[in-house]
Amino acid sequence: EIVLTQSPGTLSLSPGERATLSCRASQSVSSSYLAWYQQKPGQAPRLLIYGASSRATGIPDRFSGSGSGTDFTLTISRLEPEDFAVYYCHQYGRSPWTFGQGTKVEIK
Amino acid sequence: EVQLVESGGNLVQPGGSLRLSCSASGFTFRTYAMHWVRQAPGRGLECVSAISSSGHTTYYTDSLKGRFTISRDNSNNTLYLQMSSLRPEDTAVYYCVKASGSWYDGVYFDYWGQGTLVTVSS
Numbered sequence: 001e002i003v004l005t006q007s008p009g010t011l012s013l014s015p016g017e018r019a020t021l022s023c024r025a026s027q028s029v030s031s032s033y034l035a036w037y038q039q040k041p042g043q044a045p046r047l048l049i050y051g052a053s054s055r056a057t058g059i060p061d062r063f064s065g066s067g068s069g070t071d072f073t074l075t076i077s078r079l080e081p082e083d084f085a086v087y088y089c090h091q092y093g094r095s096p097w098t099f100g101q102g103t104k105v106e107i108k
Numbered sequence: 109e110v111q112l113v114e115s116g117g118n119l120v121q122p123g124g125s126l127r128l129s130c131s132a133s134g135f136t137f138r139t140y141a142m143h144w145v146r147q148a149p150g151r152g153l154e155c156v157s158a159i160s161s162s163g164h165t166t167y168y169t170d171s172l173k174g175r176f177t178i179s180r181d182n183s184n185n186t187l188y189l190q191m192s193s194l195r196p197e198d199t200a201v202y203y204c205v206k207a208s209g210s211w212y213d214g215v216y217f218d219y220w221g222q223g224t225l226v227t228v229s230s
Contacts, residue, residue, distance in 0.1 A: 044220035
């Protein structure tokens with residue numbers, strides 16, 4: 001099983017600041033089959049990024065993904081009030097498909 | 109607009125059974141694989157089960173040990189999860205999730221339902 005470890009656990013930032021979230025895999029993620037999701041309290045997760053760096057439909061360009069192999073990053077260039085949420089990475093290249101434990105981006 | 113609406117979640121005693129349903133609309137249901145993903149209270153996300161677009165091939169996470177059965181009715185655009193021998197550790201919100209392709213492997217999850225809560229407790 002590929003274990004995904006996200007860091008930091010919590011990121012305290014102010015609106016307008018840049019957020020950098022990390023996801024490290026215990027084994028190489030094949031073909032960059034790595035996605036990122038955003039989840040707000042009481043809501044379902046929403047797809048942000050797939051294929052490590054492709055933005056999903058309707059996702060603002062302040063969200064960007066990068067990385068390959070075992071190290072991946074989600075960057076939010078300038079935090080908007082609606083961006084404060086929990087973010088999960090997800091590898092879908094090898095079953096069992098797994099998620100990271102999440103990074104909470106909170107208002108400082 | 110893609111919509112996935114789950115139903116069937118409830119409070120059930122340990123050892124009991126439950127069937128979850130997911131009604132899909134806004135896309136050609138029969139051409140996409142579907143997944144069930146669960147989230148225990150205050151916890152992360154876990155892939156539980158998956159089914160190919162045709163319904164002929166299924167997947168289950170090892171920890172289920174044959175207690176759950178996934179199925180689909182492509183004529184009625186509905187996904188199911190039959191759950192039996194339920195345990196307290198199965199308590200979670202269960203999400204119906206659309207895959208990005210017809211096969212359930214190598215696909216990301218592009219649309220999620222709002223989830224249905226299953227509580228296993230005496």
